[in-house]
Structures are given as structure tokens and as C-alpha cells.
Amino acid sequence: MIVYTVKQNESGLWNVSYMGITLVDGLHLGPAITRARGAARAEHLDSGLTTRVEMHDADAIVPLANYQKPQANWTGATA
Numbered sequence: 001m002i003v004y005t006v007k008q009n010e011s012g013l014w015n016v017s018y019m020g021i022t023l024v025d026g027l028h029l030g031p032a033i034t035r036a037r038g039a040a041r042a043e044h045l046d047s048g049l050t051t052r053v054e055m056h057d058a059d060a061i062v063p064l065a066n067y068q069k070p071q072a073n074w075t076g077a078t079a
Contacts, residue, residue, distance in 0.1 A: 002043055002051045004036040006064065037065045044068070 005017045006029075014032035015025040016039065024035055033053070040051040044067035053065040 002040070002047075002049055004040045004043075004051065004053045006032045006036050006053065006055045008057065033064055040065055041067055 002018070004023075006014055007017065009015050009025060011026070013026045014029050015027070016023045016032055016036045018039070023039065024032070027035065033055070036053045040053045043049070044051040048069065050066070050068040052063065052067075055062040055064055
């Protein structure tokens with residue numbers, strides 16, 4: 001799984017990182033989430049791998065988006 005992280009920096013703005021590498025810094029929260037979701041969606045479409053966007057703060061990790069292949073086998077009723 002590939003994880004993109006949205007995290008607040010020391011100045012109170014937000015950054016987007018991927019595997020510990022900062023992709024963009026100094027954004028307000030909304031644009032940071034939008035940028036992370038766009039990058040994760042593009043990564044998923046290009047690679048086919050599951051990608052996820054998480055917001056990290058001091059107290060919790062909040063999932064914001066998850067991109068994965070649809071499940072191939074339907075196990076529910078068909079009637």
C-alpha cells in the first residue's frame with residue numbers, strides 16, 4: 001500500500017508527503033487534502049496499487065481517501 005500523508009507543519013500550514021518525502025509544503029488544509037487525493041488517485045491509476053491518504057496530527061491518524069481495485073468476485077445474492 002502507498003500512503004500519502006497530510007500533516008501540519010511548524011508554521012500552522014500543511015504539507016503533503018509520500019514515503020517520508022515532502023511533495024508540497026505551506027498549503028491551507030483544503031488544498032493540501034485536494035493535492036494529496038489527486039496524487040494518490042493518479043498513483044493508483046498509473047500503478048494499479050492500493051493508495052491511501054491520511055491526515056496525521058498529534059493525537060490520531062485520520063483516513064481521508066482510499067483507492068483500490070474493485071473486488072473481482074461478487075459474493076452477494078444475484079436474484
